[in-house]
Amino acid sequence: MFSKIGQLIFDNEAVAKISDFTMGLEIEMQRVDDTGHLSQEPYPSAIGDEKTNPWITNDFLETMSEVVTPAASHALDAMHYLYAINNVLRSALAPGELLWPLSMPPKLPKDKSTIQTAKMGSVKEAYLKEFIKRHGFSKGTPCGAHINLSIDDHIIDLVLKNFPERFKNRIEVQNYLYTVLAQGFMRYRWLITYLFGASPIAEANYFDKEDELPHPIRSIRQSSYGFGTRFSGCFVDVQKYVKRIEEGLKQGVLIADHDFHSPVRFKGTKDFRDLPKKGVQYLELRMLDLDPSSSVGVRTGTLRFIRLLSSYFIMHPALKADDVDQVLSKADEMNEDVSVELPTDQCKYQNKAR
Structure with missing residues (x-):
């Protein structure tokens, strides 16, 4: 059943527009040597400085290369960017270096203090040091495929024009629609894990x-x-999302705001505290394992599926505020069930997935 916004989109023949999400990709892959161990080579000098290169940077480890694409209007365009930048990275690797195709890292040394964390400046390096102290070294090493997803301006304008009594300005529309999307992805993360989970060992x-x-x-x-x-996190609305992170920081549970490693994050402002007043610009989706059957870690069909899911979510009602925490807590339990199943067994939620 459509929400009022979903019915508006349908009545205005804007269903095609609703699928015009802009996508940017962030794909992490470990650099390894030809024996399958983490590379001992530094960040490839042929691609500049890891702290300033906007397209190829490092994450947790010095060997954890992260390819970042520009935003693209179509899944195929996003993939073209990804292949181009991935090829640049591969061409800059040292002789004998390869990109590890799996989310889980290759064999780690017993003494993990011998592994170099990313050289990304004193602030980031201090954060990584504290992260390791709190969570252990291994927790930072898995790689994944992140999708940055933004809503087409036409849809935001359409909703604002037709619901002036409900939304005062564009920012209110943006924050509402991104909240609906975030709730949808958090609620059905288990389905994405079921279809695309690929880190079994x-x-x-x-x-x-x-x-x-x-x-x-x-x-x-x-x-x-x-x-x-x-x-x-809290996904009742953007204000409560920010407040929950602030509570985590105040309690010392979070080291910094980017220590909030939710499968979904609101993004778009330099300071996360500005999100309610300046508006969410895009969602960061962080629930995809690397696809080991793809040389770049993700496939076009996966992006198209995510786009279809997004269209489905945005045309349906938001969860009632009082139900959000309970529904998403249950969804987390379902995702855990799906994640830890033997991959060759029938999924517990196969019928629900269908």
Whole structure:
């Protein structure tokens, strides 16, 4: 059943426009040597400075290359950018270097202090040092595919024009529509994990001996064994989203605002506290494992599927404010169930997925 906004989009024959989301990609891959170990080579000098290159940078490790594409209007264009920049990175690798195609890192040394974290300036390096102290080294090493998704201006203008009594300005429309999208992706993250989960095993020394998994699972990275800080955000609205992160910082649970490693994040302002008044500009979707069957970590069909899901979400009602935390908590439980299933078994939620 459509929301009033969804019906408006349908009545104005704007369904095609609703799928015109702009997409930018951020794809992380580890540089490895030809024996399958983390590379000992520095950031490739042929592509400049890792701190200033906007298209090829580093994340947690000096070996964790991150390719960042410009925003594109179509999935195919985004993929063209990705292939072009990925090829530049590959051409700059040292002799014998390769890009590791899996989300989970290659075999790590027993003494992880020998691995170089990213050289991204004193502030970032201090953050990484504190992250390792709190969460351990391994938690920062998984790679993934991030999608930055923004709504077509035509849809924002259409909603503002037809609901003047509900929205005072564009920023209110933006924040509302992005909240609806965020709730949708958080609610159905388990489905994305089911279809695209691709981190079933960890190589040597990722887990401590007593924590090793007894069998492969669908997605280590998207499970409670995976990446980063376990801190639940609030997706009732943008103001409450910001307030929840501020609480995490005040309590010392979060080191910095970017320590909030949610599968979905509101983005668009330099300071996250400005999001309510300046407006969300795009969503960062962080729930995709690298696709090991693709040389660039993601496929065009996956981006098109995400675009279709986005269209579906935006035409349906937001969750009632009082229901958000409960519904998304249940969704997190479902995602954990799907993540830790034996990949060769029938999914517990197969019928719901259909």
